[in-house]
Structure formats: structure tokens, C-alpha cells
Amino acid sequence: NAGVTQTPKFRILKIGQSMTLQCAQDMNHNYMYWYRQDPGMGLKLIYYSVGAGITDKGEVPNGYNVSRSTTEDFPLRLELAAPSQTSVYFCASSYPGTGGRLGEQYFGPGTRLTVT
Amino acid sequence: QQQVKQSPQSLIVQKGGISIINCAYENTAFDYFPWYQQFPGKGPALLIAIRPDVSEKKEGRFTISFNKSAKQFSLHIMDSQPGDSATYFCAASMFSGNTPLVFGKGTRLSVIA
Numbered sequence: 246n247a248g249v250t251q252t253p254k255f256r257i258l259k260i261g262q263s264m265t266l267q268c269a270q271d272m273n274h275n276y277m278y279w280y281r282q283d284p285g286m287g288l289k290l291i292y293y294s295v296g297a298g299i300t301d302k303g304e305v306p307n308g309y310n311v312s313r314s315t316t317e318d319f320p321l322r323l324e325l326a327a328p329s330q331t332s333v334y335f336c337a338s339s340y341p342g343t344g345g346r347l348g349e350q351y352f353g354p355g356t357r358l359t360v361t
Numbered sequence: 362q363q364q365v366k367q368s369p370q371s372l373i374v375q376k377g378g379i380s381i382i383n384c385a386y387e388n389t390a391f392d393y394f395p396w397y398q399q400f401p402g403k404g405p406a407l408l409i410a411i412r413p414d415v416s417e418k419k420e421g422r423f424t425i426s427f428n429k430s431a432k433q434f435s436l437h438i439m440d441s442q443p444g445d446s447a448t449y450f451c452a453a454s455m456f457s458g459n460t461p462l463v464f465g466k467g468t469r470l471s472v473i474a
Contacts, residue, residue: 249404276459278461280464285370285466285467286466287367287450287464287465287466287467288405288450288462288464289464290461290462290463293461303461335404335405337404339458341459348393348410348454348457348458348459349395349407349410349458350407350462352404352405352406353404354402354403354404355402355403355404
């Protein structure tokens with residue numbers, strides 16, 4: 246299994262440009278998440294999904310959009326990029342349940358985005 | 362509103378020593394408390410997790426201590442090694458981990474020889 250994959254690894258955007266961060270998982274996980282990580286600030290939830298066709302906002306959704314048309318893919322769309330969106334973006338997935346390591350979130354390697 | 366507070370921000374420990382990182386939470390509905398480990402340039406990975414029906418969980422050199430009445434939990438790394446140098450995040454969620462995690466701000470641990 247490849248686990249959670251993210252593309253691209255790095256990207257530089259100009260202010261006002263748009264882009265889509267790709268995320269895919271091959272573990273048949275129902276739940277998927279997008280976080281952003283800023284230095285010294287931990288990880289903040291942008292959007293999450295509990296299954297295909299279902300998405301919900303997290304703590305910092307402004308400036309972002311998501312869709313979930315399949316179980317495997319969960320792309321994050323940035324419209325009109327702003328310098329405040331400079332960050333490292335992580336996608337994660339998990340399988341719902343209890344006991345053992347169920348509920349564990351598996352993270353991708355991240356996308357480092359700079360908006361100038 | 363920061364729901365999970367983590368301290369210290371950074372920690373330097375001698376090789377072989379004990380590393381201790383503390384977290385406090387506010388929401389009494391939280392019932393799943395994991396610790397994630399992150400190496401530079403990598404995504405976080407689950408290290409160990411605890412549910413509030415036990416006060417301690419140990420996996421190898423890593424132990425979580427949990428105090429439900431104080432709403433606090435901590436990570437202890439025994440016999441710390443240079444390979445443990447990483448950033449550690451505590452987190453919390455509800456419904457046994459089936460809701461999004463709320464993360465602390467992280468602790469950068471450096472283990473020096």
C-alpha cells in the first residue's frame with residue numbers, strides 16, 4: 246500500500262492564483278482530513294470528510310474548498326491565493342472504529358506552499 | 362480558543378534521560394488522546410494513544426499518563442535517544458477518535474549525546 250499520497254510536494258503561487266492540492270489514499274478509509282501546519286502553531290483542521298459526497302468545515306476553512314467524489318481522493322482547492330495561505334498542508338485519513346489503533350489518522354508527506 | 366494546551370514548546374534532554382511533555386484539555390467530551398511524532402519534512406505519525414478508562418499506557422519506552430479529574434495527560438519517553446529528536450504533538454478527539462483531532466501546538470525535543 247502507498248498509504249496517503251500528496252502532490253505536489255512544493256509549489257510557489259503568486260497572489261490571486263488558484264491551485265488544487267491532490268490527496269489520495271489506498272487504504273479504503275472512510276474519513277479524510279486536510280490540515281495546515283504553521284510554525285509553532287500545531288495543525289489546524291481545514292476541512293474533513295466522513296465519506297464520498299460528504300464534507301464539513303474545520304477550524305480554518307476560509308479561502309479553501311474541497312470535494313469528495315470517491316473514497317480514495319480528497320482534493321483541496323485554493324481560490325485567489327493569499328500570503329496568509331503560505332503553509333505546509335497535510336492530508337490524512339482514518340478508518341472509523343474503536344479499540345486498538347482504530348481511529349488512528351495516517352498522514353501524507355505534506356505539500357509546502359508559498360504564496361508571494 | 363485553544364482546546365488543547367501543550368508544554369513545553371521545546372525541550373533538550375541528555376541521552377538516557379527522561380523526556381516529559383504535558384498537555385491539558387478543556388472539553389470533557391474528549392475521550393481519545395493520541396500523541397503524534399513528526400520528523401522534519403515528514404507527516405506526523407501516531408506514537409501512542411490512550412482512552413480515559415485507564416490512567417496509564419505503556420508501549421516500549423513511551424508512556425502516557427492520564428489524569429481525568431485534572432484534565433491533563435503527559436508523554437514520558439524513558440531512556441531518551443538521539444533518534445527520538447522530533448516534534449511531538451498531543452491531540453484529543455471525541456467518540457473514540459472518530460471525530461477530527463484537535464492538536465496542541467507541539468514540542469520540539471532534542472536529545473543530545
